[in-house]
Amino acid sequence: xxxxxxxxxxxxxxxxxxxxxPFLKNFFMDKNIIRAPYFVRFFLSRLIAYRRSRKEAGESYxxxxxxxxxxxxxxxxxxxxxxxxxxxxxxxxxxxCMRYWHPMAPDIAQEVKEYDPDHIVLxxxxxxxxxxxxxxxxxxxxxxxxxxDLLVPTSTVCxxxxxxxxxxxxAENIKEQYETCLKETGNxxxxxxxxxxxxxxxxxxxxxxxxxxxxxxxxxxxxLGIKDLDWTVCYQSKVGPQKWIGPSTEEEIExxxxxxxxxxxxxxxxxxxxxxxxxxxxxxxxxxAEEHGLHxxxxxxxxxxxxxxxxxxxxxxxxxxxxxxxxxxxxxxLCAQKHCRCPA
Numbered sequence: 500x501x502x503x504x505x506x507x508x509x510x511x512x513x514x515x516x517x518x519x520x521p522f523l524k525n526f527f528m529d530k531n532i533i534r535a536p537y538f539v540r541f542f543l544s545r546l547i548a549y550r551r552s553r554k555e556a557g558e559s560y561x562x563x564x565x566x567x568x569x570x571x572x573x574x575x576x577x578x579x580x581x582x583x584x585x586x587x588x589x590x591x592x593x594x595x596c597m598r599y600w601h602p603m604a605p606d607i608a609q610e611v612k613e614y615d616p617d618h619i620v621l622x623x624x625x626x627x628x629x630x631x632x633x634x635x636x637x638x639x640x641x642x643x644x645x646x647x648d649l650l651v652p653t654s655t656v657c658x659x660x661x662x663x664x665x666x667x668x669x670a671e672n673i674k675e676q677y678e679t680c681l682k683e684t685g686n687x688x689x690x691x692x693x694x695x696x697x698x699x700x701x702x703x704x705x706x707x708x709x710x711x712x713x714x715x716x717x718x719x720x721x722x723l724g725i726k727d728l729d730w731t732v733c734y735q736s737k738v739g740p741q742k743w744i745g746p747s748t749e750e751e752i753e754x755x756x757x758x759x760x761x762x763x764x765x766x767x768x769x770x771x772x773x774x775x776x777x778x779x780x781x782x783x784x785x786x787x788a789e790e791h792g793l794h795x796x797x798x799x800x801x802x803x804x805x806x807x808x809x810x811x812x813x814x815x816x817x818x819x820x821x822x823x824x825x826x827x828x829x830x831x832x833l834c835a836q837k838h839c840r841c842p843a
Contacts, residue, residue: 507594508624512570576809620653631701673765690763699743713732772801
């Protein structure tokens with residue numbers, strides 16, 4: 500039986516107060532995040548890390564005990580997926596590979612080489628493709644593999660914004676909060692699909708992220724099947740002076756307050772709980788809502804280890820584990836899902 504290695508990619512996060520600044524340096528040094536020459540990124544990354552580790556980021560992670568739960572939650576997803584695949588008869592090991600803090604690509608690539616698989620499947624925990632997330636992770640993985648001559652047939656899943664299990668899990672999480680809101684307030688809530696924002700320049704350069712986020716929301720609404728559902732897509736976590744895609748989540752919270760309608764927020768571009776959900780949504784934006792007189796504030800959880808999401812990931816792996824998506828003529832990866840506008 501062939502042995503498979505499944506690599507789950509995620510952003511990463513600090514594991515202590517001391518690692519907040521170096522994590523931020525790694526993040527802002529990425530040419531996919533700050534598209535500027537090396538020396539500019541070098542200066543800016545250190546300036547931003549110094550300031551944010553003592554202010555915004557430091558305070559946010561302080562709410563979580565000075566560390567991110569992202570690795571712990573991603574590892575739980577990896578275990579659930581590995582258990583599912585092994586139960587289905589696949590000999591495999593699932594690895595978590597973080598982009599900006601440990602465990603990062605060089606260490607995981609070495610672990611995979613020691614595991615000696617017959618085939619590798621690269622699977623991002625970002626459902627929607629972006630140059631700032633998935634492409635960046637894949638570039639770093641390729642470099643790490645080149646550095647240690649890890650040459651194994653590899654399949655790449657670049658995105659899965661319409662995957663059935665992912666959509667079903669999200670719809671169930673929304674429905675639970677929607678019904679709770681109806682029971683407690685007597686009013687039908689507006690559903691806010693909140694995704695991490697990006698500068699407009701990234702989207703105008705061809706990044707499909709915004710379109711994929713909107714399509715994920717639309718397919719989730721279609722599956723919910725709630726008549727005359729009031730819903731919208733919005734974007735959170737703006738950083739820096741550039742113009743970002745909108746509307747912002749804060750603007751939509753204020754609009755709901757003005758319309759005197761309760762809200763259910765669902766972070767449909769995040770697959771596990773971390774600082775942007777546990778602090779930004781659960782604490783900061785809830786305070787914004789209360790400041791504007793909106794007390795009907797509900798938040799649907801991320802898909803996490805929801806059985807339908809894990810089943811969906813397992814189905815993707817089973818489909819991709821026996822074919823290589825690297826085009827031999829160009830070396831470029833091909834998209835594993837049709838109609839997603841992915842430029843991977």
